[in-house]
Amino acid sequence: xxxxxxxxxxxxxxxxxxxxxxxxxxxxxxxxxxxxxxxxxxxxxxxxxxxxxxxxxxxxxxxxxxxxxxxxxxxxxxxxxxxxxxxxxxxxxxxxxxxxxxxxxxxxxxxxxxxxxxxxxxxxxxxxxxxxxxxxxxxxxxxxxxxxxxxxxxxxxxxxxxxxxxxxxxxxxxxxxxxxxxxxxxxxxxxxxxxxxxxxxxxxxxxxxxxxxxxxxxxxxxxxxxxxxxxxxxxxxxxxxxxxxxxxxxxxxxxxxxxxxxxxxxxxxxxxxxxxxxxxxxxxxxxxxxxxxxxxxxxxxxxxxxxxxxxxxxxxxxxxxxxxxxxxxxxxxxxxxxxxxxxxxxxxxxxxxxxxxxxxxxxxxxxxxxxxxxxxxxxxxxxxxxxxxxxxxxxxxxxxxxxxxxxxxxxxxxxxxxxxxxxxxxxxxxxxxxxxxxxxxxxx
Amino acid sequence: xxxxxxxxxxxxxxxxxxxxxxxxxxxxxxxxxxxxxxxxxxxxxxxxxxxxxxxxxxxxxxxxxxxxxxxxxxxxxxxxxxxxxxxxxxxxxxxxxxxxxxxxxxxxxxxxxxxxxxxxxxxxxxxxxxxxxxxxxxxxxxxxxxxxxxxxxxxxxxxxxxxxxxxxxxxxxxxxxxxxxxxxxxxxxxxxxxxxxxxxxxxxxxxxxxxxxxxxxxxxxxxxxxxxxxxxxxxxxxxxxxxxxxxxxxxxxxxxxxxxxxxxxxxxxxxxxxxxxxxxxxxxxxxxxxxxxxxxxxxxxxxxxxxxxxxxxxxxxxxxxxxxxxxxxxxxxxxxxxxxxxxxxxxxxxxxxxxxxxxxxxxxxxxxxxxxxxxxxxxxxxxxxxxxxxxxxxxxxxxxxxxxxxxxxxxxxxxxxxxxxxxxxxxxxxxxxxxxxxxxxxxxxxxxxxx
Numbered sequence: 001x002x003x004x005x006x007x008x009x010x011x012x013x014x015x016x017x018x019x020x021x022x023x024x025x026x027x028x029x030x031x032x033x034x035x036x037x038x039x040x041x042x043x044x045x046x047x048x049x050x051x052x053x054x055x056x057x058x059x060x061x062x063x064x065x066x067x068x069x070x071x072x073x074x075x076x077x078x079x080x081x082x083x084x085x086x087x088x089x090x091x092x093x094x095x096x097x098x099x100x101x102x103x104x105x106x107x108x109x110x111x112x113x114x115x116x117x118x119x120x121x122x123x124x125x126x127x128x129x130x131x132x133x134x135x136x137x138x139x140x141x142x143x144x145x146x147x148x149x150x151x152x153x154x155x156x157x158x159x160x161x162x163x164x165x166x167x168x169x170x171x172x173x174x175x176x177x178x179x180x181x182x183x184x185x186x187x188x189x190x191x192x193x194x195x196x197x198x199x200x201x202x203x204x205x206x207x208x209x210x211x212x213x214x215x216x217x218x219x220x221x222x223x224x225x226x227x228x229x230x231x232x233x234x235x236x237x238x239x240x241x242x243x244x245x246x247x248x249x250x251x252x253x254x255x256x257x258x259x260x261x262x263x264x265x266x267x268x269x270x271x272x273x274x275x276x277x278x279x280x281x282x283x284x285x286x287x288x289x290x291x292x293x294x295x296x297x298x299x300x301x302x303x304x305x306x307x308x309x310x311x312x313x314x315x316x317x318x319x320x321x322x323x324x325x326x327x328x329x330x331x332x333x334x335x336x337x338x339x340x341x342x343x344x345x346x347x348x349x350x351x352x353x354x355x356x357x358x359x360x361x362x363x364x365x366x367x368x369x370x371x372x373x374x375x376x377x378x379x380x381x382x383x384x385x386x387x388x389x390x391x392x393x394x395x396x397x398x399x400x401x402x403x404x405x406x407x408x409x410x411x412x413x414x415x416x417x418x419x420x421x422x423x424x425x426x427x428x429x430x431x432x433x434x435x436x437x438x439x440x441x442x443x444x
Numbered sequence: 445x446x447x448x449x450x451x452x453x454x455x456x457x458x459x460x461x462x463x464x465x466x467x468x469x470x471x472x473x474x475x476x477x478x479x480x481x482x483x484x485x486x487x488x489x490x491x492x493x494x495x496x497x498x499x500x501x502x503x504x505x506x507x508x509x510x511x512x513x514x515x516x517x518x519x520x521x522x523x524x525x526x527x528x529x530x531x532x533x534x535x536x537x538x539x540x541x542x543x544x545x546x547x548x549x550x551x552x553x554x555x556x557x558x559x560x561x562x563x564x565x566x567x568x569x570x571x572x573x574x575x576x577x578x579x580x581x582x583x584x585x586x587x588x589x590x591x592x593x594x595x596x597x598x599x600x601x602x603x604x605x606x607x608x609x610x611x612x613x614x615x616x617x618x619x620x621x622x623x624x625x626x627x628x629x630x631x632x633x634x635x636x637x638x639x640x641x642x643x644x645x646x647x648x649x650x651x652x653x654x655x656x657x658x659x660x661x662x663x664x665x666x667x668x669x670x671x672x673x674x675x676x677x678x679x680x681x682x683x684x685x686x687x688x689x690x691x692x693x694x695x696x697x698x699x700x701x702x703x704x705x706x707x708x709x710x711x712x713x714x715x716x717x718x719x720x721x722x723x724x725x726x727x728x729x730x731x732x733x734x735x736x737x738x739x740x741x742x743x744x745x746x747x748x749x750x751x752x753x754x755x756x757x758x759x760x761x762x763x764x765x766x767x768x769x770x771x772x773x774x775x776x777x778x779x780x781x782x783x784x785x786x787x788x789x790x791x792x793x794x795x796x797x798x799x800x801x802x803x804x805x806x807x808x809x810x811x812x813x814x815x816x817x818x819x820x821x822x823x824x825x826x827x828x829x830x831x832x833x834x835x836x837x838x839x840x841x842x843x844x845x846x847x848x849x850x851x852x853x854x855x856x857x858x859x860x861x862x863x864x865x866x867x868x869x870x871x872x873x874x875x876x877x878x879x880x881x882x883x884x885x886x887x888x889x890x891x892x893x894x895x
Contacts, residue, residue, distance in 0.1 A: 024760065102754065103754055103755070103756060103757055103760060104754075104755050104756070105624050105755055105756040106618065106623060106624040106756050106757055107756075107757050134754065134760075135754065138753075316785060316789070317785065318563075318566070318784055318785050319566070322562045323874070323878065325867070325871060326565060326566045326569045326788075326867070327569070351754070352752075352753055352754035352755065353751070353752065355751065356751070358847075359789075359792050359847050362792070362846075362847025362848060363789065363792075363847060365847070365848055366841075366847060366848050366849060366850045367850065371848070411847055411848075412795070412846060412847055412848075413792050413793075413795035413796045413798075413799060413845075413847055414795045414796070414798035414799050414808075414845060415799065416799050432763075433753075433763040433764060433765065433800075434765075436733075436761060436763045436765075437733075437763055437765040437769070437801075440733050440734050440736070440769060441733070441765065441768075441769045441772070443734070443736065443737065444737060
């Protein structure tokens with residue numbers, strides 16, 4: 001009775017502090033300041049190098065400033081006792097739409113994931129992120145510190161953003177506000193929803209194929225227009241006597257992708273779709289990332305030859321054919337690793353279930369992938385695929401201090417998080433779920 | 445309409461019985477040696493043996509000797525646990541919902557079970573041996589369930605868990621009100637079905653059980669008069685809709701009620717109390733933790749997701765601490781899949797319950813084994829490793845509560861229905877067979893060309 005009153009009082013006193021309005025309430029407590037910390041005596045899993053069984057990590061000004069068995073910490077450093085605990089870099093989920101969709105079914109106003117029309121290269125996920133989404137807090141307390149969140153649908157869905165899961169505004173969360181363009185290539189084979197619908201609407205596969213050709217033509221001309229626009233702007237910048245080309249924000253938005261600075265996410269699961277995406281990307285001089293990759297093992301030599309990375313979202317998917325081996329998707333990562341294809345593992349979930357990311361990697365490890373590769377596939381490799389491998393994904397001096405201190409192996413479901421640092425800030429482990437737990441667990 | 449339905453049921457029953465094999469297969473004994481045995485109800489035994497004989501667990505202990513003709517499996521470094529029980533499944537069914545009426549207690553899942561559903565095999569590979577196959581959640585009172593043992597390759601009648609008492613699916617909340625599908629239904633010119641609110645759901649239950657009570661009284665009266673020796677009485681008409689509800693009133697049929705919000709669960713518990721029956725389980729029950737005491741007091745169990753939430757508004761307050769809070773209040777709680785996909789990895793879902801709410805290893809294992817057996821009324825047969833129980837046993841490569849472990853051999857009634865080594869060994873042969881079939885099918889290229 002007493003306990004219940006206490007916990008309820010705690011919750012009530014905590015809630016109003018975070019009551020900046022969000023769509024369905026604000027549940028994510030803000031992180032602390034970028035202080036100086038020393039995490040002492042933990043088993044450090046650096047990911048990039050060997051484990052340090054009994055070491056320290058020093059964090060200062062948002063960065064990791066020292067790592068090792070014997071490191072000096074400034075006397076002012078706040079000490080985090082990690083004895084008996086494990087220290088990991090934060091995990092990175094690159095297949096999500098976190099912050100764009102809160103309640104997928106029946107509450108349409110909370111779903112801002114797809115723009116109107118087929119071509120929206122300038123729809124930026126960054127501007128749709130709700131920092132107060134309850135999914136943010138729930139995901140980070142399992143050790144996911146960073147996500148790629150992307151718009152979906154249409155043909156050019158928009159631009160994905162790479163954000164940390166801490167901060168009460170999108171700019172405070174952002175690591176790379178515009179991290180990748182998303183192109184959902186019209187599908188070429190049967191079994192695809194879009195294609196099946198096209199056939200249903202148009203009566204026969206030939207007409208549906210024609211529609212696909214028209215869509216591909218539109219996509220090509222969009223990109224060629226953007227390319228021409230870029231060249232015209234560059235020429236004008238050099239020579240002001242030329243006629244000044246009109247500015248166009250839509251064409252402008254594609255330039256980083258065309259120059260190869262910004263990768264392009266191509267959702268594709270089937271062999272034909274994966275090959276089409278890679279071929280198309282090369283034709284248009286784009287840098288592809290395959291998202292999905294269910295049948296990637298069947299085309300692995302091609303992916304390796306073209307140096308195309310895959311974000312595997314299908315580890316936990318049911319096999320798509322009745323006669324597939326029961327473990328056909330559990331073993332995707334092991335097969336890609338054996339073939340030398342660069343990959344990351346993702347849940348492919350919009351937001352609420354991304355917290356199962358470690359178990360996706362664990363399932364891959366139970367089915368042929370080494371444990372160290374499983375960990376890399378949710379830390380360093382996704383960072384490298386999205387161009388932030390120098391900033392995060394491992395415990396190394398100079399990297400952003402996204403660090404998780406756990407009770408055990410971070411990929412195990414029973415493991416709990418004890419401390420969480422994002423961008424060098426200590427993040428409270430309070431979530432919508434712990435708040436409700438505290439409110440009701442001792443209710444008589 | 446009703447006559448047509450009866451005819452359909454009769455045909456279904458005839459077809460099912462025709463599938464019955466002439467004799468059941470005789471299974472020899474199996475001795476699994478040197479394993480870590482997770483009995484679930486009687487602790488963990490290191491370096492121990494378990495003997496399966498005549499479909500039952502014959503012995504558990506150290507240094508057991510193999511009876512003549514026994515298959516001996518060395519399980520050094522491996523774990524043995526009872527087969528997983530999934531209390532909420534829609535595997536094997538060719539139809540999920542008979543949603544045209546709000547009370548469809550007359551329909552039976554048994555009639556639409558498909559024993560060739562490949563998901564049976566996929567779940568065996570996840571260590572699952574028994575599932576509770578439920579009607580969908582389209583209507584307040586849905587169809588009759590079927591508890592099934594996953595005997596892959598056998599006819600349906602061999603798979604039915606005969607010791608399991610009958611049950612029925614109820615459903616409350618958003619799926620019943622069809623708030624998420626109304627617009628689509630209206631666009632197609634379909635009429636909205638009553639009830640469209642939680643108010644209507646209470647009324648549908650009250651109406652159905654009031655009718656069932658009257659119907660029961662009519663039969664009780666008739667039976668009493670027959671017992672007294674009265675002659676020439678005309679028996680009351682049978683009612684396939686009300687017969688199962690009478691069984692609910694008599695405590696002979698378990699109610700498994702799909703429900704999300706605490707208020708709707710409480711409503712059902714109160715209606716049940718008024719009509720004198722106990723709800724066996726709340727299914728999903730995502731907000732069960734808000735009324736844990738009331739659920740415990742009603743003697744009702746709850747079967748939920750480990751950590752699914754936020755997919756619709758009535759799931760927005762779901763928390764993964766649900767199971768722990770319920771267990772601490774004395775509720776028999778389980779983790780279920782409700783999904784062909786999740787059913788394959790319920791061991792990981794159980795392990796999450798250690799993280800969220802601090803369940804012990806045994807408590808976590810109970811959420812996918814023993815507690816499920818209790819919820820389905822088969823705890824004397826399955827759910828733990830105890831001498832005399834059915835030999836529904838799984839050998840795991842390591843601790844089943846670890847993500848790095850996988851099921852290697854799955855026994856049901858002492859017989860192997862999944863064996864990972866055999867599965868792997870057969871793959872080349874299957875691939876050849878497939879290639880041959882494809883080659884025979886000239887003019888059709890089914891394998892994509894790999895560049």
